[in-house]
Amino acid sequence: MLGIYFSGTGNSRYALEVFLGKLDKTAKIFAIEDVNIANYIKENKELVFSYSVQFSNIPKMLKDFVDRHKKLWKGKKIFVIATMGLFSGDGAGILCRLLRKYGAEIIGGLHLKMPDSIGDEKILKRSIEKNRELVKRAEKKIDNAVKCMKNGKPPQEGIGFFYHVAGFFGQRLYFYSKTKQYTNKLKIDKKKCIGCSKCVGLCPMKNLSIENHLAKAGDRCTMCYRCINICPKKAITLLGKNVIEQGTIEKYLLK
Known part of the structure; x- marks a missing residue:
């Protein structure tokens, strides 16, 4: 079994690690950016995808990855984990439909509410305590999902007509343009940037x-929020004007 993830601040990576740690301790886990990922996919019949939902859609980089490797999915048995900060509807279902188009067999789907990675929007921020509670709930939900998998009844969250309708009318109808293509809206404050790279x-x-010793953004941002959450000077923003909070999954894990 192979785990594949695309993660900005670590939520989806962590969810996959916990899931496969309980389901199959021999499974290997790799990011879609790994240079050898295509070979790993060829060698495995069963796959688990994990990624963060963006406005009830899959990240553009992930969609391009699946499209680019479309010949690899035929006959693969795939389970999909979708992490989200708020509501998704069919977050897992979007990827499932795309993979089915290329011949994959979809085993099931799981939705996990996790700490929001959008650090430059105050309305989306929660306290550290609430985010830690979200992670604990996600861990319990993963535990239940694995038990269902082992009993031959994998969860089907995000898959099916009603989930599809909820995702479309819940967010995609209004925000699809934000995730249809890569964005050129990433902003860098030159007065704050120190060129640390x-x-x-x-x-x-x-x-x-x-x-010229300063960071410069192009026009192919996939909205993963990695840069915004690690910039030591909080010089990078995307949806908001100021960085309210920076955080990766490690910040919310109880020691």
């Missing part, structure tokens, strides 16, 4: 570079 090294799209 941390963001450059973490960007999965290679959309950031250093020019």
Whole structure:
């Protein structure tokens, strides 16, 4: 069994690690950016995808990844985990439908509410205590999902007509344009940026570079929020104007 994830601040990676740690301790886990990921997919019949939902849609980078490797999915048995900060509807179902188009057999889906990674929108922020509680609930939900899997009844969250309708009317009808393509809306405050290049090294799209000792954004941002959450000077924003809070999954794990 192989685990594949696309994660901005670690939510989806962590969910996959916990899930496969309980389901199959021999399973390997890799990010979609891994240079050898196509070979790993070829070698495995059973796959588990994990990713964060964006406005009830899959990240553009993930969609392109699936499309680019469309010949690899035929005959694969796939379970999908979708993490989200608020509501998704058919967050897992969107990827399931795309994979089915390329011949995959969908085993099931799981939705997990996790700490929101959008650090530049105050309305979406929760206290550390509430985010830690979200993670604990997600861990319990994963435990129940694994038990169902082992009993031959995998959860089917996000899959089916009613989930599809909920996702469409809940968010995609209004926000689809935000995730249909890559965005050029990433902003860097030149007065704050110190040119440390941390963001450059973490960007999965290679959309950031250093020019004249300062970070510069291109037009292919996939909205993963990695750079915004690690910038030491809080110089990068996307949806909001100021960074309210920075955080990765490690911040919300109880020691």
